[in-house]
Amino acid sequence: MPKIALLLTLLLTLSAHALNVSVDDGFQQQQLAAGLKYWLTDDHEAKPPSIEASEWQTSPDTLTFGFDKRVLWTHFTLSNSSSKDQALLLEIKYPLLDVIDITITSEMSPPILYELGDTRPLTQSSIQHPHILAPLTVPKASSVNVMMRIHTAASLNVPMTIWNSHEFLEQSQLSIAYYVFVYGILIGIALYHFVLFIQMREFGFLWFSLFIVGLVAIFAYFQGFLTSYVWPQFRDYSNQILVWLYAFTAITCNAYILRTLNVKRYRPSYAMSQYALMAVAFILIALSFLLPYDTMIRLLTLYAAISVVVVISVQIRRGLDRYTPAYYAIGAGIFCAAGMIITILEKTGAVTSTVFTRSAGDVGFTIMAILYALSLSYRMKWEQVQRKIAQQETVDVQADLLKAQTQLNIELESLVKDRTLDLEKANNKLKIMSVTDALTGLFNRRYFDQYFNDQYKISIESKNPIGLLLIDIDHFKNINDTYGHTFGDYCLASAAKRMQTAINTELNILARYGGEEFIIVLPNSNLDATLDTANKILSALKNEPITQGSTTVTMTASIGAVSETPGPHSDPEHIIKKADDYLYEAKRAGRDQTISERSASRT
Template sequence: MSQRLLSPMVFIWLMFFSVPDGIAATADIAEGNNNKERITDHNVRTAEYTDIRTLASGQELDPVLQYYEDTQAAIQGVPSAALAWQYNLQHKMSFGYTDSVYWFRLALSNPGDRSEQRFLSLTYPVLDHVRVYHRSNEGDWQQLELGDKQSFYQRPVIHRYFVIPLTLAAGDADEWIFRVETSSSMQFPLSIWQERDFFIHDQHQILGMGLYYGIMLIMVLYNLFIFLAVREANYLYYVLYVGSMAAFLGSLQGINFQYLWPTATEWNDQSIIVFLSGVVLFAAIFTRNFLNLQEVNWLNRSFGVIVIASLAIVVMSNIIPYHTMIRVLIATAVIGIGLAIYGGVWRWSQGYSAARYYTVAWSSMLIGGAILAMNKFNIIPRNMFTENIVQFGSALEVILLSFALADRLNQEKRERFEAQIAAFEHEKIARIAQEDALEQERNARLAQEKALEHEREAREAQAKALEIQRKATETLELRVKERTLELEDANRKLEIMSITDPLTNVRNRRFFDQIMQREMARAIREREPLSLLMLDVDYFKKVNDVHGHQAGDEILRVVAQAIRQTVHRNTDLIARYGGEEFILILPNTELSGAMLVAECLRKTIANLSFDRLAEGLKVTVSIGVHGDVPQYQDKPEHWVRYADEALYYAKANGRNQVTHYRG
């Protein structure tokens, strides 16, 4: 992979996963009596409290949290004093997919002489139900309902994560008990923050997310425009895949719930299934078409099964519980990625160059998806790397897949060129075969002459010559017929290419000259009016100098498209005359009608937006028009000169206007 590609990828990686110095906690929790003290409350059980002053801003609270698994969901209200709390020896509160209700306990004290204010941040936004019981020294229990089954606006802090403000007065000891019930993976990543540090860290996370979703949006729009231009279905499947991936991660990270459907709690859970199914569905369709897997029946059928399974999961997700469907869907996705990599390696081994980008892209996605799946099934611990690896992997993947599509397009162009060369070779072979047949005919005639001298030998030679002639004629006819069909097909393709301008996809000047000659003769013969429009892009050289030739080429393509959309009679002709000039033939059109068409063209082009090339960039055109009933002495070049003189007058008179030839 080139250094130009790796450099932005490394930058994106750092933005996704880095945390500013002084914000993230780097110190471990000290052992002993430095940060924990024994506090006895005769009304409740004896508890071990953690000194809040010893907890660094951004520190994860797994080592000081206690938990209890309620397998029967039998505990209602605040747990009793006899509950068997325990610490997590794995140091990460991650338990995979489970039907149990989990309770978590956090006990904090402030033996200092001033009040301490913090934020508790629960950074797993897809938990269904999180009930928070807060107990102070006065013995009062306060209850707070959180979770993605609650309206987003009920949260105490409007944030994509569950954020709880915490104030601990000097000399106080408080206790927080969390009841968590969810159909998603049971993970409880709780951390404590200074308010200022929390929002600084959050801004860096938002910047990383903005970079990621910006990349995804650029890839969607860029490849959507390519699809609209070339009508290649793979670009549409790619756009749908990238859009589904971005939407899935937006739901998983709580962004969609915050900004798109803050009150649609049921759909918020459902959207993860729908969007992830879309990722698997469109990835499978894209792979089948991109790699041309029809040659491998079992692999082609496997992707067909994945497509059907993805659609079935979406339909059944309203019936079967979420935690069951998400497991099936994750397994389907991992299998699909494995098959995609196998198909990419197989096509790569066959010399299909675009498969190299494809294989590397899906390998990065497989690594990211596998790590995320193992994290959700509690095989590996939850941390910033495992939670965001899919973001980085998918960003790298969509960029590489875009390269693969471009490489495939270039390869198809090369194959078309090679087909043209092969057609010329076939024509050469046909000529050689024809010459061979003529030579055989000459030999046959010589044999007939010798037969006159030697009757017996002549009869044998004549029979032999006739047999040779018959076989040669059959072979020649067969070869000529095959070569003729191939040449006719090649000639049709070459003829279209010879009359089309490759940049703007309108007719070229050579074709214009032919049609102009024909239309002029017809108009003279039938005494009908004929109009000619010559159009020139104003200040085009300046646009090229300031914005570059690529921008100039794009302007010519857009202007040509605007002309085609405005002038669409079957009898009309649009051609690129040269440089930034276009010329239009309007048969059976008087000067007044041609002036109306020209003015409509001028306004349409003046209203075009080129902000994607340069903000505020506008393009205007000047148009020269000549229309009349041609006489027998008129020539096509006369009418071109009249239209050109009118165009010259329009440019000399200030540009961005329509002028007709005044004689």
């Protein structure tokens, strides 16, 4: 509270001295650079000097001070000259600042304090975004004063922009889409080469894939994606994460160069320098737990510069050896070095932070990744050419063997094709067998259940009737007991053929329901049509006796017939139950007849 009270006293007089941003009805955005008042102090507990004090300096451009441990104070004023309240956003485009305290004061509302920063945990009031954001509301015909306190162990680089909220949303979507596009290209390259590694077991593809993943992670770290979206719970370790990522990328890059350019075989002394770089990377990982971040970032910068020099030297040496893949690698190294140098200069404050300097690393590394991929591809192609040359030298000796192998492959392909066709036929046969009754050749109950449920649903949707006939062969047990099961089976098969002829349509299906019971599904069939089919079946069964050898019998059947138009909540089991009940009544009434709702009601 004392801190806020002091700031409130100071900020009430800011409008006369601080940089003033005027917000009108057409306001979209304004960068905060030249004209900003700032003060740097070594005392982390110090309060800012009075506005009239000479300690305040005027920034000629973006606030950029490189690796500076001092606390930075800066302030500005927002004046709303529009006809409505303005909802603005303060964007800090460098997300690696550790501590940012933003105090907003005005004559119309109490002070608002935002405690932001890369090492501070995200809260419910935080705006989740790769960059650091603070909402600013300026009532119409009034102004607010903004005082900022910034401290970081990283580069003290503070590119700021005031945005109209709607304009920021549009531009932010474009910016994120750009980075998703860049990351997508790199991740796509990494996944492609990882798949090649799995297929070919060539470790050059693996190291390159991991190297690209490390690059993407570094990009995402510097742009704020990593600690905002991927690992927000590890923001306390954000400084160490950068060291780990740099070390991981250096290790995989050197492993890739060693493998792709055959450095160990042709230039062992250069290979030793790369192995030394990989060892130092592991040492840096260990030191990240012991040394402060500002020391580590200087060591890391030195290490990165040395790594670039060593890797480019190796690539140039292999290029002088007339090793073609090295030419692509040299181009990749040049773009990487250019992008890294511009990025380092921008992060350390040696050059002004602009769109070009902020994206130089992204563009340079993306081109580098593409050229490295071409280098690896050419190396594989070069090896293929060498293998072809070696094969050509022995082609005469191997001609007969190749001819025999070719013939064997043809025979093998033919055999595989025949076996595949046989397997397809067997599968089709099994599929048919799974829904077919072995004795009668009709559909079995399993097929009936599926077909009936499907047609029942169609009837509900189309509001058309569906008919069902449940058929039981009369006195079939007596036939089995009198003439034997072989003749009984023959009777069932014969009855199935006769019934199939009586209902020969595309939609109507006849299935064996169990034992001597059969069932027929009649889509789009009203009761009259259903009973007509039942009468045809009764006639087909009894009009002509069934004869096998000297044995002759006349078969009849009892039929339960149902036809109804189901409603939305109807149960298909209901219609089966009704058919079964009518079948039972047909048997009880003397058999050789059909009972339906119509005949049951007359009874």
